[in-house]
Amino acid sequence: MLPPAAAKTFDELTLGHGVSLEDLIDRDALGEMVKSFYDLFGVPLRIFSEEGKLLGDAADQIPLYTFLNTVKAGRNVLAEVASKVKNLALGEDGMASYPCATGEHYRVAAIQYDGKRIGRMILGPFVTPAQVETPAALLALDPALDAARLHELFRAMPRAEDDSVVKLSRHLGRTLDLLLFSGHRALLTSNMHLASVRESFRELSDKNDKLQTAFDRLKELDRLKSNFLATVSHELRTPLTSIIGYSEMLVEGLAGEMTGEQREFVQTIRDKGEQLLQLIKGLLDLSKLESGTMSLRKSQTEILGLLRDVSQTMAPTARKKEVELQVDVENGLPLIWADAERLRQVFLNLTENAIKFTPAQGKVTLSARLTAIDAARPEDAGGVVILSARRTAIEFRVADTGIGIPESERGRVFDAFYQVDSSSTREVGGTGLGLSIVRRLIDGHDGTVRIIDNTPKGAVFIVTIPVRRATIG
């Protein structure tokens, strides 16, 4: 059972208005102490709380009192003594003495803790050694009581000098004070422990709530962003299609012949429109990928053909920049389970990027070879023995001899709209959408993409895609 103090506040327990004797000391232990005290000094002892509750009692039945209890007058006298002693007003020093009419004495002393009275101890009844004669008041109490028996019982009363009893009470007070101090200390410690744990828990819960709210809000914002992207790209595309269509018709002379300069201008409008359309398509792809609404149409795809196609598409761009473009595919590669169109988009993008960042006389290489990857994902690294089934995969590399990508940027280049060089004066243009789409498409193929350094300079994008679809179980 918890002591009454368990429910008390820190202030009540430390500022000294709420601590009671019962809070600080174990009742059974107190009883034992009182008993041992009585055994040692032979003076009966009782301990009461400030509210008058008996907490410890060590007194054999006093034979004289048992005898007096047999008559009414005796019972009355004893009851009066008991009540007076219990409620005796104490002096400044916290002490008081009560001499009974029937000859015995009581000594009452306050139990103080931290300058406050929290209980009292009652020592007695006892009779001083000098008091040999049986008091007349005792003999006159009731004629029915046998005088010889009264003499005998009075002589057998516990005997002590009053100043010895005062010393005893002081000693007991000091002993109790030490016990109370230890009790208070233990009580505060356990109380503080609980309160600290509770406070830490409250603090953590508060922080968790705040984080959860922030997280929910971010998720909602992210969803709004994706929606916004999808809507805007769609809305932009519609009028743009008309712009491109009409400029095409103008170029083809459907609205009459144009002069060379006019044709050149309209051609520029068409080209730029086409560029804008690609950009918007990219945005739309990204938002579809983010919202998970893009579906991949996977089939058995042949790698050499795919990379050759990419290389052919990019050849004019490479030639213009005087960059050598090379395809290097290992013989006998298996077909892979992929969306050929999306995979083509991935490598077109990576190749275009590579050419863009490679200076004239540089070289861009597209290669593919067979490799194996761990079926277990890093996040469930446990049970490697069980999970280490290897999956066959194709490792694609797009290597360039360009400016390279600093180590610190490698994790971020795949974020949407991120540019390593985001200054307005950067040499190479782009929206920063390409790589984020690349990464999501590769994710969609259960693959990975990472970047390493090319020696002596440049960057290598390594894309690894499993040959077969993942099987469960």
Added chain:
Amino acid sequence: MQLDFVNRELTIKLVYYGPALSGKTTNLQALHKAAAPGASGRLMTLETKDDRTLFFDLLPLTFRNQGSLAVRLKVFTVPGQVIHASTRRLVVQGADGIAFIADSRAAETQHNTESFMDLRENLKQHGLTLRQMPLIIQFNKRDMPDVRSDAEIADLASKGREPVYLAVATRGVGVVESMIGLLHLTWSALDAEHDLNKKFGFDPKAFLAQVAQKLGNPKPIPEILQACVGGALDVLRPEAG
């Protein structure tokens, strides 16, 4: 503050705050040692490990026979280590005055700052501001090497509101002065709020003199109060409201 009308007894809570190992417990030990018999109860130290306070220390000081009101001071320390943030918040709750014990060593400047911010934050959690709180600052460990110079501290103190004390708590230097300064500020703030002097016919100067006396410093109070550098001990009452 707790006022017991029946027994005409006032209990004031003072808290010694500061970074880990700045000498908060040492301040209390020095006060305990200096206190006359009867004025101080046992110094209670809760759960220490390697001499580091885990929960708090508590020194009860009692001053009776002053006018018609007995004053009990409960002087607490907080655990300075960063991890005991929640305990500090619990202990500082309901404080009537705070002594911030800073470590004078130049290398500890950052820890002092962090602890002071922590104090401010904890008061804020209880809906209090530093401005409302009677506060003194003690630069302890003046006897250590590489401490910030007296001139530097005096210069900074002259710009601040809080009285600043220089101390060597291990030798009891500046400890009583800091306590008297804190008590002076605290009493003034409590009196401003509760009109204690008038209600109880209380003489604060005589009270401070009694406390100083019982803590073993018989110098006149104005002299003890002058031990501080900078700050504003005479601006006794915090802003109304």
